[in-house]
Amino acid sequence: MIESDKYSIVKVPADDLRKMCGKALYRSGVREDILNPVAEGLVWTNLRGIDSHGVCLLPHYIRAVKGGRLNPDPEMHFEQTGAATGIFNADHTFGHAAGKKAMEHAIQLAAYSGMGSVSVSNSSHCGALSWFAHEAAKHDMIGLAFTNATARLKTPGSVRAFFGNNPICLVAPMQDEDPFCFDAATSKISFNAVKAAAAAGVEIKPGMVTDVRGMETTDPNLAALLMPIGSYKGFGLSMMVDILCSLLSGMPNGNRVSNMYGDPLNKKRLLGQFYCAIRIDFFCDPRTFKSALQDSAHCVRAEPALENCDVFAMVPGDPEKKAWQERSTSGVPVPDYILEAINNS
Amino acid sequence: MIESDKYSIVKVPADDLRKMCGKALYRSGVREDILNPVAEGLVWTNLRGIDSHGVCLLPHYIRAVKGGRLNPDPEMHFEQTGAATGIFNADHTFGHAAGKKAMEHAIQLAAYSGMGSVSVSNSSHCGALSWFAHEAAKHDMIGLAFTNATARLKTPGSVRAFFGNNPICLVAPMQDEDPFCFDAATSKISFNAVKAAAAAGVEIKPGMVTDVRGMETTDPNLAALLMPIGSYKGFGLSMMVDILCSLLSGMPNGNRVSNMYGDPLNKKRLLGQFYCAIRIDFFCDPRTFKSALQDSAHCVRAEPALENCDVFAMVPGDPEKKAWQERSTSGVPVPDYILEAINNS
Numbered sequence: 001m002i003e004s005d006k007y008s009i010v011k012v013p014a015d016d017l018r019k020m021c022g023k024a025l026y027r028s029g030v031r032e033d034i035l036n037p038v039a040e041g042l043v044w045t046n047l048r049g050i051d052s053h054g055v056c057l058l059p060h061y062i063r064a065v066k067g068g069r070l071n072p073d074p075e076m077h078f079e080q081t082g083a084a085t086g087i088f089n090a091d092h093t094f095g096h097a098a099g100k101k102a103m104e105h106a107i108q109l110a111a112y113s114g115m116g117s118v119s120v121s122n123s124s125h126c127g128a129l130s131w132f133a134h135e136a137a138k139h140d141m142i143g144l145a146f147t148n149a150t151a152r153l154k155t156p157g158s159v160r161a162f163f164g165n166n167p168i169c170l171v172a173p174m175q176d177e178d179p180f181c182f183d184a185a186t187s188k189i190s191f192n193a194v195k196a197a198a199a200a201g202v203e204i205k206p207g208m209v210t211d212v213r214g215m216e217t218t219d220p221n222l223a224a225l226l227m228p229i230g231s232y233k234g235f236g237l238s239m240m241v242d243i244l245c246s247l248l249s250g251m252p253n254g255n256r257v258s259n260m261y262g263d264p265l266n267k268k269r270l271l272g273q274f275y276c277a278i279r280i281d282f283f284c285d286p287r288t289f290k291s292a293l294q295d296s297a298h299c300v301r302a303e304p305a306l307e308n309c310d311v312f313a314m315v316p317g318d319p320e321k322k323a324w325q326e327r328s329t330s331g332v333p334v335p336d337y338i339l340e341a342i343n344n345s
Numbered sequence: 346m347i348e349s350d351k352y353s354i355v356k357v358p359a360d361d362l363r364k365m366c367g368k369a370l371y372r373s374g375v376r377e378d379i380l381n382p383v384a385e386g387l388v389w390t391n392l393r394g395i396d397s398h399g400v401c402l403l404p405h406y407i408r409a410v411k412g413g414r415l416n417p418d419p420e421m422h423f424e425q426t427g428a429a430t431g432i433f434n435a436d437h438t439f440g441h442a443a444g445k446k447a448m449e450h451a452i453q454l455a456a457y458s459g460m461g462s463v464s465v466s467n468s469s470h471c472g473a474l475s476w477f478a479h480e481a482a483k484h485d486m487i488g489l490a491f492t493n494a495t496a497r498l499k500t501p502g503s504v505r506a507f508f509g510n511n512p513i514c515l516v517a518p519m520q521d522e523d524p525f526c527f528d529a530a531t532s533k534i535s536f537n538a539v540k541a542a543a544a545a546g547v548e549i550k551p552g553m554v555t556d557v558r559g560m561e562t563t564d565p566n567l568a569a570l571l572m573p574i575g576s577y578k579g580f581g582l583s584m585m586v587d588i589l590c591s592l593l594s595g596m597p598n599g600n601r602v603s604n605m606y607g608d609p610l611n612k613k614r615l616l617g618q619f620y621c622a623i624r625i626d627f628f629c630d631p632r633t634f635k636s637a638l639q640d641s642a643h644c645v646r647a648e649p650a651l652e653n654c655d656v657f658a659m660v661p662g663d664p665e666k667k668a669w670q671e672r673s674t675s676g677v678p679v680p681d682y683i684l685e686a687i688n689n690s
Contacts, residue, residue, distance in 0.1 A: 082459025084429035085627040114427025117460055119628045142588070158648040158658040170585045172592075180588070182581040214651065230574025236527040236661035239641070240515045243487070243525070247517075247637050248628040254641050282430040283464045283593040292592050296584070296599050303503035306559065313503040316581035 004200035010339055011331035018043045021058055024342050028065045030072040034097040041096040045128040046332040049323025052192035053128040055334060059341035061094065067265025070094060070124055078105050084113040087249070088120045092268050095126025099145070099273060103132040106277040107139055114282035120273040121249040125260055130183040133171035136277040137179035140286045144276040145169040148245040151255040152191050154225040156232045159214030161225050162255050165190065166241035173286070175294035181317035186234040186241070187226035194223045245272040349545035355684055356676030363388045366403055369687050373410045375417040379442040386441040390473040391677045394668025397537035398473040400679060404686035406439065412610025415439060415469055423450050429458040432594070433465045437613045440471025444490070444618060448477040451622040452484055459627035465618040466594040470605055475528040478516035481622040482524035485631045489621040490514040493590040496600040497536050499570040501577045504559030506570050507600050510535065511586035520639035526662035531579040531586070532571035539568045590617040
């Protein structure tokens with residue numbers, strides 16, 4: 001949570017925050033089986049410290065319901081197409097509700113076939129992918145999740161963006177702690193983090209973003225394009241995710257992916273996601289797997305640190321586990337203007 | 346191919362080069378069904394311009410056969426464990442021979458179940474992953490390939506490496522040209538490319554590698570660690586691949602992965618790989634998919650270029666397709682000392 005003199009931060013117990021979100025969604029006419037995963041997923045994400053993908057999105061989501069973009073009463077539909085595959089039509093509802101169901105289907109497919117994949121069409125913004133992939137780990141499976149996103153990733157060699165910073169997520173169970181979780185966009189910074197910096201009135205580090213003309217800037221208000229990790233490698237990873245999410249689901253791809261904030265609120269997002277579950281015991285003994293992953297994490301954390309440096313080697317998900325521990329006892333820090341917007345919507 | 350005054354470069358027709366490699370392997374006692382994929386895979390990789398993973402590796406491979414590391418007469422074994430999963434024991438033979446077979450099994454699983462994954466144990470260096478993943482595209486499938494590698498990726502926050510620059514590869518069929526191919530390590534540069542720079546006596550760009558103490562250098566002879574793309578993101582991608590390749594196959598992981606060059610040549614590599622095939626028509630019409638991917642590639646290539654810049658926006662695999670076109674007619678450029686080593690081994 002970025003501190004700022006533009007707003008004050010209120011610490012809200014997770015349960016209260018979840019209820020607050022649920023009520024706001026209910027008032028907007030969202031069906032109960034749809035609003036529950038949305039409220040749960042958003043607060044879960046805040047608990048893990050990823051405030052850019054937490055409850056700060058809810059006021060926007062509710063405007064999208066009122067505008068007609070998000071379907072509060074969808075007829076979602078799953079069709080199994082093979083022993084290990086299926087397609088899921090989200091009927092334009094919340095990405096959280098669609099992803100939860102789609103991952104459940106992927107887990108079911110994996111339970112029978114060893115692995116399962118579900119392609120989601122007619123979806124919308126789904127928040128943090130890690131929430132869905134964690135479901136698989138509960139069943140001693142590896143969970144993978146991918147989504148397409150608005151084109152914001154600066155194309156190497158060009159001044160524009162063609163792909164979104166399409167994130168990649170893998171979650172795997174560990175022996176003595178919460179699952180391993182890698183969940184990262186292919187850009188150096190997320191656009192929601194840029195928006196949060198703009199709201200807080202703080203600058204962005206150099207080399208992270210460019211303005212609309214493709215020129216580097218540190219001003220979050222001028223930021224339009226995000227720089228890919230590893231230049232053409234991050235760009236290639238994004239195109240790879242675009243293939244899995246947009247092309248397999250038949251949704252618009254590349255720079256035809258709709259705009260979360262710029263498009264009118266009656267325009268459907270038509271996003272695509274791809275969820276996959278891998279049953280560990282079809283490859284090896286899950287106890288051995290979890291103990292080896294635990295050992296791997298211990299080793300990484302014990303790697304010798306740089307001299308005169310207070311940064312230590314970390315395992316993906318470590319900052320999120322630390323945030324969870326703090327916030328599940330002391331509450332989720334939320335800017336007052338977000339709480340107000342949730343309660344008034 | 347890096348030019349240098351230390352050696353001269355000979356252009357060899359691909360067929361001749363393949364035969365030359367095959368004969369060298371045959372003289373070393375490698376079985377014909379094993380040597381064929383090795384010779385084919387290496388020359389295929391040279392044809393695509395990836396000289397660091399082409400025939401320059403053969404003299405080392407042959408030393409590894411003679412040393413007892415690589416098994417020239419293996420009993421490879423596949424066990425199907427589910428409708429979509431299987432495990433493959435490579436019996437310490439060449440990664441090229443193991444990967445070819447393992448991907449064939451993944452394709453067979455996918456043919457029945459929509460997708461299939463095969464975990465490979467007791468494997469060795471497999472060259473370029475793209476060669477295996479291309480097999481899937483021949484069947485209108487998406488191919489995915491992953492391998493673990495010697496720990497060389499500098500861990501953010503530490504002065505050492507814990508994971509290899511474990512590469513990620515996705516290949517998908519296109520309408521009017523050879524398949525889309527993303528194949529990239531999680532480091533900014535490959536170690537074989539560092540070795541090629543050392544052999545050619547040229548410097549490496551700044552920010553790419555560090556020496557053994559974790560300090561940045563541009564001298565390829567001092568290079569020991571490779572910088573990850575996107576710092577902790579590239580590191581996290583490597584740990585993700587380590588989970589899929591090392592932990593699922595039960596092979597040594599992280600910094601316990603053996604060393605291609607540093608270890609004695611009688612020591613087995615014990616590498617792990619993970620291959621996956623996804624049948625496109627279980628998700629959508631493959632013609633629509635291939636035409637959408639073709640269109641996506643056309644759009645990327647037509648993106649407006651940076652002013653005063655001769656670099657254009659490219660699709661992953663574009664440089665490799667250009668190299669293929671050139672080299673399949675004018676021959677594969679190979680340094681004379683490599684040809685000599687192949688012919689004398």
